[in-house]
Amino acid sequence: MDGARENGQKFGKYHLIEKIAVGGMAELYRAKLYGAGGFEKDLAIKKILPNLADDIEFTKMFLDEAMITVTLNHGNIVSVIDFGEVDGQYFLVMEFVDGVDLQMLLQAARERNEPLPPQLACYIAVEVCRGLDYAHRKQGADGKPLQIVHRDISPQNIMLSFEGEVKITDFGIARAASRVSSTQAGIIKGKLAYMSPEQISGSEVDRRTDIYAVGVMMYEMLTNERPFEGSTPQETLAAITTGSPKKPHKLNRRVDKRLSAIVMKALERNPRKRYQTAGELAADLSSFLHRAGLYPEPAELARFVRELLPGARPRIRPPTPPAGPVSRSELKPMVTDVMGTTSQDIPAAGSDSHPLGEAVSFEDLGLGFGFEGPIEPPNSTRPTDPVRPAVDVEQLRAPTIIGQPAAMDAGGEETQHSGQPETRPAAEHAPAAPATLVQERAKEKAASGTSADAAVPDIHAARTLLFKDETAESKDGPRQTAEQSEVGEAVPGEPDAPSA
Template sequence: MFAGETFGEYRIMGKLANGGMASVYLARHLADATATPVALKVMLPHLLANPDYREMFTREEAMGRLLTHPNVVRVIERVESADGQALAMEFLDGRNLIQIVSAARRRSQAISFPVVARVIAAVSRALERGWTAVDAEGQPIRVIHRDVSPENVLLTYDGQVKLIDFGIAKQTHRPSNTRAGQLKGKYSYMSPEQVRGETLDHRSDQFSLSVLHYILLTGRKPFVAPNEVELLKLILSEDPVPPSRIDPTVPGVLEEVALRGLRKAPAARFPSHGSVADVLEDRYLSKYPAKEADIARLMESLFPAGKDAVRLRIQRLIDAEQEATVTGIRPPVPPLEQVEDELLEDSATILEGAIPDQPTANWRTSSSSAPLAQDQTEISVPEEQATVLTPAAVDVIPPPRRPATHHRGSHHVTGSHYNLSPSSFSPATAGLALLAVAALLALYFSFSEDRSEVATVQSGQGTLIVRASTGQAEVRINAELIGSTPIEKQLRAGRVSVLCSFRSREVVLKKRVDVMAGQRTETLCQLGHADLEVNGPKGWQVQVDDKPLQSPPVRLSKLLEGSHRIEWVRQTDGHKEVRRLRLQRGERKVVDGFEGLDR
């Protein structure tokens, strides 16, 4: 849809985002030209016939109406039109936590512990509202969100904290369409009981929120593994490293809250979401308060209103709508594609890994292990549409400078940042510290067996390892053809553009990766999955790729995205019709026959 078109009783102002289930548009109600804009979440056309997705949409609307709370996104109404269905929702002008953490890391800018505590307390209050909400008859509905993750927590530019996306939430007093043992949610944020497919309660969401809390304290996930199976094993069996071993400045009460929420047994966690918020507010925020103004200052510093391309575009959409209402002429506004790269940069890698040898309060540069790129930085595009950037077109951003190590108890709150007090160090203390550092460095160099790593750090070089989830992929780094996966290459530290081309699938994955000086950075080019149903005329059989011939309908799940070969064979004479079909990541495709498909 384009600006100026209508959907139900709403006029489209411009697209805000693309998703696997819906596209989101900025819109306004036709009855009031001065009304506050809304976010119109429009289900993708190919999902309209799928009952599971329709149910998720219906559930999200019902949850939004029941869960009225300052920290929960407000759902205004469901909108039906000839073009499909949508949800009109409160427009949240801000960024999600993945974008915020990544932007802060790139700018070497700390997110203060009071702001972290305020965010976790606010989300806890939102989850508590869901668990204690009642229906029209006054009966508790016991809502479990089941997808508490950085993508679903937004901070607005005016300082609000909002929990969004109740699409897979569950009401425990109602039957669910989740089968026994079926996993819903993102693996890294799943509780042990969720991994085991057990019956869940509010304490599962508390575990997920504690994963998010841990990330905000340390800059890495508490459980990191090379694949999903190993990750789930860690969640079930291993305890995370205490945050203070990664960053000694982490306040004790914040560490205590995060680690208690990550306990394996639900009974060992806090009894309620409200208890989490109470501890944070009573024992920490009462001494080190953080208000909406502090969050707003953080957001302005990360995404300046007069410079941030995403904010500027949204303001132009609003201005264009006002001008079109008055004059009938709509000024052009840059399309979403022109700011998507900036949104991708703001969804860049959250550092993960083991404890660094030299922990630092600035967790954004503290990882000494191989960071894994977030799935959100990966885009799938048909190969013929892939843009190969020239080296001159790629900005390689140098990594942020490593700050000095802070020590517990030595900070002061200044706005939304922590600063060291210069007066806390005497000349004698500084001299002793310098001698200790010199001794440690001498010891290190005298016993080091591999001086090449030292030389690599000093020269600003890092190692990038690129692997493919399946088969081999042709890799380009900053437009230069490197070879086929797996590859390992020394590069100048900074942000690089990586293109992974899966020739057999006719798919190119594009991502941006931060290469850290003196470190091995690993990124995985992972193809997505899709579901396919193939029908055909009576008397024909169907073969998809190298699968056995079957009588239609043929239903296949978890097919790799990209190009597939479908062959229909007439049983009477063996006549064949062969077609090619491209599946999109997350798509559920139904093919009724070979007519109309490309050969």
Template structure:
């Protein structure tokens, strides 16, 4: 079913005419647009533009422009093609090729991976080719850019009806000349498909993406979720301590070749993994050869086309109707598309949550733990964010700091702090709160009731966890000082943007921008202020500090 919803600015966008909405994320909206030129020229393209509400944020603009600069350099059959980037009415945008097809995540919901193993391994192999190209990208002077995607997942591998696999969404990619902040101490990406060093917010290179590909490979050959029903916090804890399941723990009869690929791609230490995506691809292709056939693009495209035939016809009909209205209109006429069809399939649960759960991970979650993100296709309603923060009292904050100090000595500062903070809330989930159990910090002058963790529909909430060093650092959310470090709270999943700022005496302050669309873990390590040379001069009389 094609949903139609009101959308602003449908008259046009520069020389493009928006004809359908494809989706949206925390920072940007994605539209299908028609580019019309002289002599009957017409082409369908995809326009990604920043949401009007956050387009004035310098950090967001820097991230978006960095994505555009990198995307413009990418030119490979297995990477989404970018045509141009620009600015219209103070709003930045990126123009990309329109791909007819579906994400690997969506395809896995329809086609059981365990029954189409050769098809899925061929798709993964093609995606590895595109990823290797991005990793090896150089600037115009021939210097390596050291690109790391940092968000490899089934959501960001797209397969067209022609059978082509493409790596998409380099929005949080890291590379050598990026302008936006890519310093360590901030966790970016999907926890469920994240390498240990990335989860620990340390320096990452291309081998972090290979670990992510290894996770996808494991899920495709087994047909189940790698982490089962574990929450993000539980996954972080296991990554911290190197508790990475092996393929034969779930599939004892797995072929040796598949076991070797998984073991190498999912090695805890980056130096023990494949050095390049090309090396991993060679082993995947070698295994496909032992299966007697290597599915080509035509076979892949035919299977996907047959599986999604109804959806494909539905989308094409909606596009044809919009183009017909566009062609029938005149530039002087009152024709404005009051509503745009929304071509995304809304409300479906991602494959990574619908896969069967292996017995190895069948551990029940505590009631107060928020389940993994249900869908990246967020609502576009005008809901208000809940202006109240639920946090532990000051006594608990002191105990957390004490534990955090011990965790730092053990070398697991960020993750141990997060896990312990959430564990405190899990243990308290069944206790009736009293006046001393919680503190509310209003974000505006209108007091709102706090979120009841026991009664709220947690599917509408996100978890925000912030850990800052030094431990006496102050954390601010939208310029409101938070009462604890580490900090943990739940907020309404409403897509609004918020600024997190951390300060401490003797350290350079830092700020981050978060969007309330999914669980976030921020680990912010402040840098000491560098002493000036005059501070080291001897005092009169030969005395020194």
């Protein structure tokens, strides 16, 4: 379970898988971090070049900026995860964005002579502005603004993932990079076109410098041209400080004049005339998209990237599954559930009885029908059982003569039988199911040739079953059992029923 599976090279606790790019300041690698149980995570590691490690001022500047950058946590900013040193080499560990940078997309668009669709150019710019606005407003622990400025917003530092995400990278190391770039003509030539006039003049820079750079990128995305660029660095400097570029809608008829005006405001030479915050620029772009009925989404950008760069392929590979089942010694815990089943009772993953990926049955866990545990009595009760209303015994003792149901009058009252007392209204009677059962038993006996007297013991048995748990006890008199019914007919072997 090491980086050798992808020809990785051990670098501290990380594994360097492949070199992605080399710049004037650092080398960029795709790396992996491995953990227990087959865990692996793709990361990006930026190693500072060895010749710069001896530059004390550069190293201090790099360290200071890295400490600030690690506090940034936003969806449009590449997160910095770790910072360290291995064998005298300083490095940054960042989240790995599987995709391409904006520079690659612009190069492909120029080759096709087709600028980016206006809605996608706006979408990319809005996402960049959201990340910038977050960083510009970031405060320290004391509540004071950290005054974070990227200083190097350019297409090379804008990542576009294959899922349509837009992320700013290299936040916090631009100051250190500028120290190196000042001595390397080739590098400064590529970055010069995105530098603001105040940045070129050496004046103090603030968040509006980053806004100017966003304006330059928007102009390039919409026209396939940079607003200020000469054949030499000197001509480029002169164009930035004194030149006036054409408006985007005059170079690309697909660009709306309202969008063109937004871009030109971001490119104002005077910082006071520009958008003062990245949030304001994002708001104007979003308002334009809404009024134009354009609603770009990440999926649309992802499709465009795949169409324009068909050779670009994801670098991240699916995690390699474990070679075999994970042993119990690696999992360690002995968990006992509420039924008393322990992890030892569960078959190991990948065993013959249960191949890896199959579900384990309840029988294997001791929870199936063959489980030999304490059997609950059928008449047991639990605290969660619903409370049933008590049965009124007097209602079940409704005076009904076997074989001669009581007649009902129009008002629902039972009429009096000869020699019988007046009875209660029908609404007060309990359900007649028990008495009906006795009547049906008597009819069955009669149909089989048994005398009516022979059916009486069955009546006695039924009533005994119904009322065996219900007795009426008087404090002043003797206990009277339910067997002494009020049917008006003596039961053999018992005293006569009391008269009404």
